[in-house]
Amino acid sequence: MQRRDAIKTGFSLVGLLAASSFVYKEYANAKPVLKLRPPAALDEDEFLTRCIRCGLCVEACPFDTLKLAEFKDSGVGIGTPFFTPRDIPCFMCEDIPCVVECPTEALDPKLVTKDGALDINMAKMGVAVVDEKNCVAYFGIQCDACYRACPLIDKALLIDYKRNERTGKHAFLLPIVNSDYCTGCGKCEIACITDKAAITVLPRDMVIGKVGNNYVKGWVEGDDAKLKDADTKMHLDSKKGMKYLNGDEL
Amino acid sequence: MKFTIARRVVQLAILGLFIAGNIYGVNILKGNLSSSELFGVIGLSDPYALLQLFLAGFSVGSASVIGALIVVIFYAFIAPRAFCSWVCPINILTDLGAYIRTKLKIGKNIINISSNSRYYLFALSLIFSFTFGIAAFESVSYIGAFTRGVVYLSGSAISIAIIIICIEAFLGKRLICGHLCPLGAFWALISRYSLIRIYHNSKNCTHCNKCKAVCPEIQVLDIIGKESKNIRSECISCGRCVEACNDDALNFSILKFRREE
Numbered sequence: 001m002q003r004r005d006a007i008k009t010g011f012s013l014v015g016l017l018a019a020s021s022f023v024y025k026e027y028a029n030a031k032p033v034l035k036l037r038p039p040a041a042l043d044e045d046e047f048l049t050r051c052i053r054c055g056l057c058v059e060a061c062p063f064d065t066l067k068l069a070e071f072k073d074s075g076v077g078i079g080t081p082f083f084t085p086r087d088i089p090c091f092m093c094e095d096i097p098c099v100v101e102c103p104t105e106a107l108d109p110k111l112v113t114k115d116g117a118l119d120i121n122m123a124k125m126g127v128a129v130v131d132e133k134n135c136v137a138y139f140g141i142q143c144d145a146c147y148r149a150c151p152l153i154d155k156a157l158l159i160d161y162k163r164n165e166r167t168g169k170h171a172f173l174l175p176i177v178n179s180d181y182c183t184g185c186g187k188c189e190i191a192c193i194t195d196k197a198a199i200t201v202l203p204r205d206m207v208i209g210k211v212g213n214n215y216v217k218g219w220v221e222g223d224d225a226k227l228k229d230a231d232t233k234m235h236l237d238s239k240k241g242m243k244y245l246n247g248d249e250l
Numbered sequence: 251m252k253f254t255i256a257r258r259v260v261q262l263a264i265l266g267l268f269i270a271g272n273i274y275g276v277n278i279l280k281g282n283l284s285s286s287e288l289f290g291v292i293g294l295s296d297p298y299a300l301l302q303l304f305l306a307g308f309s310v311g312s313a314s315v316i317g318a319l320i321v322v323i324f325y326a327f328i329a330p331r332a333f334c335s336w337v338c339p340i341n342i343l344t345d346l347g348a349y350i351r352t353k354l355k356i357g358k359n360i361i362n363i364s365s366n367s368r369y370y371l372f373a374l375s376l377i378f379s380f381t382f383g384i385a386a387f388e389s390v391s392y393i394g395a396f397t398r399g400v401v402y403l404s405g406s407a408i409s410i411a412i413i414i415i416c417i418e419a420f421l422g423k424r425l426i427c428g429h430l431c432p433l434g435a436f437w438a439l440i441s442r443y444s445l446i447r448i449y450h451n452s453k454n455c456t457h458c459n460k461c462k463a464v465c466p467e468i469q470v471l472d473i474i475g476k477e478s479k480n481i482r483s484e485c486i487s488c489g490r491c492v493e494a495c496n497d498d499a500l501n502f503s504i505l506k507f508r509r510e511e
Contacts, residue, residue: 011354015420022409022416048384049307052299052314053394054285055402059272068398070406079284079394103285103293104303105311 030074035203036083036184038066039090039123040099040111044205050106053079057098057107063091066098085126085186085201092120092151092185121152126184126201127208128157128177135198137173140164146175146199149191156181157188175199179208253489260336268401282401283337284394285314293317298436299394302385305376322440330441334427334434335488339400340393343411344427347418348466359422365429365469372432372439387432424466427486438484447480448491449503461491461500474499 038057041047058066058081065088069076076082081098083090096118099107112122128146136143150157155178162172175188177199186201217223268286270276280287285295295317304310325333335341371387378386388394392410399407418426427434450473457475465471470485480503491500 008354008356008358012356012358012360012420015416016360019413019416019420022412026406026409045383046307050303050310052285052295052303052385053388053398054281054295055272055398056281056285056287058402059280068402070399070404071395071409072406078389079391079398101287103295103311103314103317104300105313 026071029072031072032075033069033073033082033084034126034201035076036085036126036186036201038081038083038098038107039092039096039120039125039183040107040109041125042106042108042111044203047106048077048080050104051077051080052104052106054103055079055081056101056103057081060097060101062093062097063088065090083125083186085184085189086197087190089186089190090123090125090183091187092123092183094118094120096120096123121181121183123183123185124204126186127179127182127204128184128186128188128199128201129207130175130177131198131200134194134196135175136194137175140167140170140172142173143193144173144175145191145193146188147173149187151185151187152181152183156183179204251493253493257336257488258342261339261342264337265339265397265400268397269403272401273403282394283397284388285317292320294321296433297322297440298433299385299388301436302375302379302388305379306383306385325437325444326440326442327444329446329487330444330483331434331437331486332446333437334431335486338393338433339397340414340431341427343396343414344418344424345466347415348424350415350419351423354419356420359425360420361422361425363422363425363429365467367429368431368435369439371430372435375432391433392426393431393433428466434486441483444483445504446487446502447504448485448487448489448500449480450474450478451499451501452476452478454497454499456497456499458497460494460496464490464494466490 035044037044037047042050053068055068058068065083066081067073067083069078069080069082071078073082096109096112099109099112099118109118111124112118112120114122132138144159147153147157147159158176158178160172160174160176162174164170164172184201184204188199189197189201192199213226216226264279267276267279268282271278271280277290278288280290283296284299285293287293293313293316295314297318300310300314300318325331329336375387392414396407396410396414398404399410414426418424422429452473452475455475459474461474462468462471466488467484467486470481471491473479473481487502489502492502
C-alpha cells in the first residue's frame with residue numbers, strides 16, 4: 001500500500017513539474033514588444049480599459065498586420081492587438097475595417113473622422129524616427145526607399161537636399177520625418193534597405209516632446225496674447241546665490 | 251453518452267467556426283469568446299468581460315452592450331451555466347484532466363479549497379477592475395488566452411492546455427472549473443432563474459450514487475434521494491448524471507412546467 005501511494009505522489013509531482021516548466025517556458029520566452037496599436041486606438045490607458053480582447057480587428061485586417069498579444073509578447077497587455085511594422089506594416093485602408101469592427105469603441109472611429117468621412121491619414125499609431133548613423137542616405141548614397149514608400153510622401157516624410165562637402169559634387173538626400181503628419185504606419189520601416197531598419201516606428205508617447213506654454217512664437221498670429229496678463233515682476237531669490245556658495249555641493 | 255457527445259460536438263464546432271471565420275474568412279462566427287460576430291451581423295459579447303470593462307472605465311461601446319444582453323438573456327432564462335459545459339473550451343481540458351486523474355487513481359488533493367472561492371474571486375475581480383481601471387480577470391484569463399491561442403492558431407495554446415490539464419489531474423479534483431473560475435461563478439449567479447433544469451424524482455431514486463460519482467459540481471446533488479426537486483443553478487447542465495442514472499430519477503426538465511405539476 002505504501003508503495004502505491006508513493007507512486008501516486010510521484011505522478012502528481014511529475015505532473016506539477018510539467019505544468020510549472022510550461023509556465024516557465026511561456027514567461028522565459030517573453031520578449032518586450034513595442035506598443036504599436038491599430039489606427040484610432042484611444043490613449044494607451046484608456047485603450048487597455050476599453051479593449052475586450054476579442055480580436056475582431058485582427059480578423060478584419062486584410063493584410064494580417066495586427067496580432068493579439070500572447071504571454072510571450074511582454075509589455076503589451078495579453079490579448080490586446082498590436083503590430084510590428086518591420087514584419088507587416090499598416091497598409092492604411094481607406095475604409096479602416098479594423099476600427100469599424102471594434103465592438104467596444106476601444107478603436108474610436110471619431111479619432112479618424114474628418115468632415116463626416118473616415119480618413120486614415122488622421123491615424124496616430126506611432127511616429128517614425130531616423131537613425132542618422134545607420135541610414136545610408138547620410139553616407140551620401142542615394143537612397144530614398146523610405147521616402148518613396150511613405151503614403152504621405154512630402155508631408156510626413158520629406159527629403160532634405162544638402163551639399164556633400166566631402167565629394168564636392170554630390171548631394172545628400174536626407175529623410176526627415178514630420179511628426180505632425182506621420183501616422184506611424186511603418187511602410188518606411190519595412191521599405192528600409194538596411195539589415196535592421198534605420199527608420200523605426202516608435203510609440204508616439206515615447207518620442208513626442210511637450211513644450212511649456214511660456215514660449216511665444218512671433219510668427220504665429222495671436223500667439224503674443226499670452227503676454228497680455230503675464231506677470232512681469234522679477235522673482236529673485238536673493239538667498240539662492242548664498243545657498244549655492246555655502247551649500248554642500250561645492 | 252449522448253449528452254457528452256453532443257457537448258463535444260458543440261464545443262468543437264464553435265471553435266471550428268471561429269477558426270474558419272478568423273483564418274479562412276467564413277462568415278459564420280468571427281472573433282472569439284470575449285466578443286464575436288454571428289453571420290457578420292449579430293454581435294455577441296461576454297457579459298462578465300463587459301461588466302469588468304464597465305467598472306474599469308464607466309463607458310463601453312453600444313454594440314458590445316447589445317451583444318452582452320443577448321448572451322445574458324440566453325443563459326439567464328434558458329440554460330443554467332450551459333456556457334461552462336457546452337461552450338467553454340477549457341471544459342474539454344479539465345474533463346481530460348479529470349479523466350487522467352481517475353485513470354491514475356489519484357485521490358489526494360494537493361490544494362484543498364472551498365468551491366465558494368470562485369465567488370470571492372468573482373467579487374475580487376470586480377473590485378480590482380474598479381480600483382485599477384483595467385478588466386482584472388480578462389487580463390489574466392486562461393479562458394481568453396487559450397481560446398485566442400486556438401482560434402488564431404498560435405502555439406501558446408498548447409502550453410496553456412498542458413498547464414491546465416496538469417493542474418486538474420494532479421493538483422486538485424475539479425480545481426479550476428469547480429473551485430476557482432470566476433466566470434463559472436458569474437454564470438451560476440446569472441442562471442438562478444433559467445428554465446431548463448435537471449429535475450430529480452426521488453420516487454425513482456435507488457440511492458445508487460452513480461450520479462454523484464460523475465458530477466463535476468457534486469454539491470448540487472445534495473438532494474439526491476431526499477426530495478423531488480430541480481437542481482440549483484451551480485449545475486453546469488452537462489447531463490452526465492442523466493446519462494449515469496439507470497433509474498430514470500434524473501432528467502432535463504423545464505422549471506415552470508414542473509412547478510405547476
